[in-house]
Amino acid sequence: MxxxxxxxxxxxxxxxxxxxxxxxxxxxxxxxxxxxxxxxxxxxxxxxxxxxxxxxxxxxxxxxxxxxxxxxxxxxxxxxxxxxxxxxxxxxxxxxxxxxxxxxxxxxxxxxxxxxxxxxxxxxxxxxxxxxxxxxxxxxxxxxxxxxxxxxxxxxxxxxxxxKDYSDTLLEETTNKKNLLYVGRLHPSKGIDVLLRAFSTLLKRFPNFHLDIIGQGEILKELIALTESLDISKSVSFLGEHKKEMVLKAYKKSFCTIIPSRSEAFGFTVIEAMSVGTCVIGANNTGIKEIIKHEETGLLFETGNPNDLVQKLQIVILDVDYRNSLAQAGYQRFIECYExxxxxxxxxxxxxxxxxxxxxx
The missing domain is CATH 3.40.50.2000 (Glycogen Phosphorylase B;)
Structure with a gap:
């Protein structure tokens, strides 16, 4: 041996x-x-x-x-x-x-x-x-x-x-069609400011949507200040760190999980979100674009461009069937390649x- x-x-x-x-x-x-x-x-x-x-x-x-x-x-x-x-x-x-x-x-x-x-x-x-x-x-x-x-x-x-595929443990969780999610460190490289600016624009057309942000990091105060300056504080929740079980439930609950990183070695959150069958939208760069097949298993937006992210979010919000097909295809890709x-x-x-x-x- x-x-x-x-x-x-x-x-x-x-x-x-x-x-x-x-x-x-x-x-x-x-x-x-x-x-x-x-x-x-x-x-x-x-x-x-x-x-x-x-x-x-x-x-x-x-x-x-x-x-x-x-x-x-x-x-x-x-x-x-x-x-x-x-x-x-x-x-x-x-x-x-x-x-x-x-x-x-x-x-x-x-x-x-x-x-x-x-x-x-x-x-x-x-x-x-x-x-x-x-x-x-x-x-x-x-x-x-x-x-x-x-x-x-x-x-x-x-x-x-x-x-690991935890989808069987989340069967009782239901998707909230007005909930968006970010999971990860609060760091300048993660592009959370881009997400917040995009969400600010999105709220003008879809005022009942809510954004949850799970994670901690060095720019928390800056991000909170940005939500205040954009006047979207009531629609954004900074939830801090959570145990894995709670994070998985948050993925399942979300209508869409967004990964706006300016650069990413791989993108653990991409496959974690895919693993529970939610829709994923990521920045079109580095490791993220190796996982997401654009318009097949998720959507990619131009890195650092909040307007393009708004357009991609509107596509899935206005066409729920398309959103569901992306989510299902993303889960299938996860099972075949990343489980x-x-x-x-x-x-x-x-x-x-x-x-x-x-x-x-």
Whole structure:
């Protein structure tokens, strides 16, 4: 049996769902050790034969974390190490030092979200160079990672994000034909100001519509001030962060979910909204346009253009049957391409092949 080390946060999130499911699948034929930063209650339970350990620090960057990992590798002698986010640094550095054969790092964000200080970019580039393989969630991210961190494209594989199909748990939820939704961080790159300006115009024709905004971030006060200046405060609700169950219900309730990001590595909210069968409208850029097939599985609007977003919203508001057909086609695309069970089988096959190919060398 081969030994896999994985490092991620055990949390009730779409990312947590994916990595827990991946760990469970890998454990069917391999030894799996999960090293977590955060351990919280989850919807999906790790199998009992999986060893779960916790980093000394939530963000493992101290000598204690590196020494902790060093001893674990010496004990278990893993064949492959898979990591993401803040866990990449110790996994790649210690894994390389101890000559672990397969060292995989996930990159799920664009360089525009990364600190642009030159020494940090150089440092991260050097760390990524220690990986045998890099996984990105879209072709957009692959191109960006290759250019920004100077990683050869031959070293990068695209494995799109995936989420669990929770549609069966939402059968009692009904769609509110006058409710629009945004879910995500409140950050300048997310284009929420574009959405608010579009919604302000939309209200002139459809005054009974309401916009819910779920998420927290650094520009909350600015966005609230913008709603006040546009005189739409009574029609917009800033709901803050919510547990996953509540977010899924919000997707299901919404007549349309809007993703107005100015750039997006992939767009988790796109497939989450599709997974519950709601209509999705997204900005026509980067990772978003890799998921939404315009006028087939959703609609795309010109990035940063509130007037074009208004036009796209009016199309689905005035033609509910068309809106429903887009929602159904979006759900079908989700099932075929982005549902966890499909993605897990694809990804496990990829990782097992890495080990098989390595043994042939």
């Amino acid at each position: 081969k030994v896999y080390f994985l490092s991620y946060n055990l949390m009730n999130t779409s990312t947590g769902d994916y990595f827990i499911t991946l760990s469970n699948k890998l454990s069917e034929e391999n030894v799996v050790v999960v090293i977590a930063g955060k351990i919280r209650e989850t919807n999906i339970i790790l199998k009992e034969d999986i060893t779960v350990l916790k980093w000394p620090s939530e963000r493992p960057n101290s000598w204690k974390d590196f020494w902790f990992l060093y001893k674990l590798i010496k004990t278990y002698k893993p064949d492959a190490m898979l990591s993401m986010f803040s866990f990449v640094n110790p996994f790649l550095i210690v894994g390389w030092f101890l000559r672990v054969n397969i060292r995989v790092a996930w990159i799920r964000t664009l360089s525009s979200q990364y600190a642009q200080k030159r020494y940090k970019v150089i440092r991260k580039s050097l760390i990524y160079s220690l990986a045998t393989n890099i996984i990105t969630n879209s072709n957009t991210t692959k191109k960006d990672v290759s250019n920004f961190f100077k990683i050869p494209k031959c070293k990068i594989t695209v494995l799109p994000n995936s989420v 966890n069970s499909v993605a897990i089988n694809r990804d496990v096959e990829f990782f097992n092949k890495l080990i098989i190919d390595d043994t042939k060398i």
